[in-house]
Amino acid sequence: MKICMLTSTHGPGDGRIFQKEAKSLAKEHDVTIIAPSNESGSSITEGIRIVTVKRPDSTALHPITLLRLLRACLAEDADVYHCHEPDALLIGVLAKYLKGKRVIYDIHEHWPSEIPFDLRIPNGSLIQRALSAFVSSVEIALARRAESTFAVSESVAARFRERGLEPVILSNYSITDLDIPYSPNRNGRNLMFMAGNMQSFHGVGECIEAVSRVRKRYPDVSLTLVGNVREDLSEHISGSGRNGFITSTGFLPYREMYERLSKGTAGLLVFQPTYYNISIGLPNKLFDYMLLGLPVIASDLPEIRSVVGRADCGILVDPGSVNAITEAITYLFDHPGEAERMGANGRRAVLETYNWSRMESYLLQTYRNLDGAASGSE
Template identity: 30%
Template sequence: MAQIVHLTTVHKRDDIRIFRKECLTLSKAGHEVTLVVADGRGDDNVDGVSIRDLGKPVNRTHRASKSFAAFRMIRNLSPDYVHFHDPELIPIGIALRSLGFKVIYDVHEDVPATVRTKNWLPFGSRHAMAFAADIAERFAGTAFHRISAATPHIGRRFPPRKTVSVQNFPLDGELLELTKSQRLPIFAYVGGVTLARGYAEMVAAIQYLCATGMDAELHIAGGFSPPSLAEQDADAFDNRVIKHGQLTRPEVAHLLSTAAAGLVLFQPHPNHIAAQPNKMFEYMSAGLPVIASNYPLWREIVEGNKCGICVDPRDSFKIADAMRWVLEHPKEAAEMGENGKAAVQTQFNWNAEATRLLALYH
């Protein structure tokens, strides 16, 4: 069996894709797995995975120094494979490849499209940075041993002979509570909370819905970026918008077991149109109908499997109408939830993706 190092200086050690899916799958298959992170929580060993902590960076500049520390650590560990997850680490990956290491680049998103939406970058430099990211990734595609793409759309940017799509589908039964909970008039959003992911539109939709006499709440589980966004309109809507912060996976499962529908209303940015948000499939796996953005791929998944409603994510009135329909048609909504759960059990689950992941290491 192989010695494998997974590396990230951006993601947390308990990241769902990196740790719970990929690292644990490899460990259970008998590989010796080390996860190198930079979160400041110290070294550990969890479920057979050795976790090595580089220390938490204080800013983006300091994060670069963690990259060099990771390079030194991996060189000393001398693994059979290095599997990294952040585009910022491409230079480190190339350096390790030049030393003879087999390097796998795990591409979680369409990086050039994402760069164009980064608010912290000066607007005038975004296109230049996106172009540079595209060139770097194209070179990486020729230099690295393998590319692991989170969606087929992302994978099309890389050489087919080296690229495997390892999609971010749910773990079997992880968010499905064994005890049946009563569905309440609440709408759930789970994940990172930003304006680009539809926070303002979700809040406005629950306001419009309640203004028509419906008794409903919006429950949000996740961190806000920027943190000040959590205080936006707080006084006006706090009685209808419940902010849970980060929840454990069992807590997420309980929230989804009580909700009427799950929301995934990403705004029409270039990196969203062909994305496959993990939360969409997690809602489906929990037997929850989905209210989603009406992009062609999302409509194919949601409407094609009759598991939810697709709407214009910019139109809070349309979102509120979809919410109202779910509450007024509980039988049909329950059927949608069952359809989504069946689709995950037969198509959109981690079992097949785990096989593709294991095939990368040869």
């Protein structure tokens, strides 16, 4: 089959879309990704065709991006449109009826809470509640027109199951066959904090303050920020005099990201549950830390708690409490043997359970079923 993966907000090299799903599907199908970028163009990367449309500088001009994506989508002679956001799904459904094709919807987020947050609408306001209800109803209506749906977690899938849809769970587990360096005997006290684009809800401010306090006892501790640091946050770090123990890497390519993380001694994942999508999130960063054998200090939130508790791979904390984060970091440094045990537990859990190869089998089987259904109807 010819598969067109369509995204309206993610980049063409996104970890879930390109590194996991597209590469897996390319083992059995022809795959094209259509995504927004700073420039338009077409290329082949690792056997996957990448088509980019130019994204306007202002987010207010997002409708122009959608029109460009629709045009690129209609130009593709695809059998299936695999859509990654509600507005991408709208484009896919239009293509379905205009070209007689099939659609799959891949649900990454709880969009009824994510979209108002992205638009900076105050949580709990009348406008937020109204927009959330509207997004939910439109998303469900469009999802009913898809031949199949995936969801990133049980919590994300729940809303669709309440309405009679049955998404296949396709979690953001780690790829384990990348030959990533692993060293169970770690020296130093280098904490790792990873986020694509660091925002307030990631808890980076709380972690920086906690590390500052830990340094009173362990002055050699350092913090590496892996990802893009916003300008205001960078200025805050410099102005506080903390840049002496904080290193920021900026965006790193996939493998280079793993290589940098492997130099750490523990991973910080302290999402602040400022809105619903964060509260039910299960970040792929958790599994990346675990794969590398890093004990984790993580937010005590439902999906994260389920994994960390089952694997016994870290310490759960109240993400809003700097004292709790400080105490967890100190505990790991005071008990290096326990930290090593937790890290080994996490790595074993990923290799045995939380790995992408398991998810790949569900992904490929769903497409085989779709292909078989299409063949049977001909």
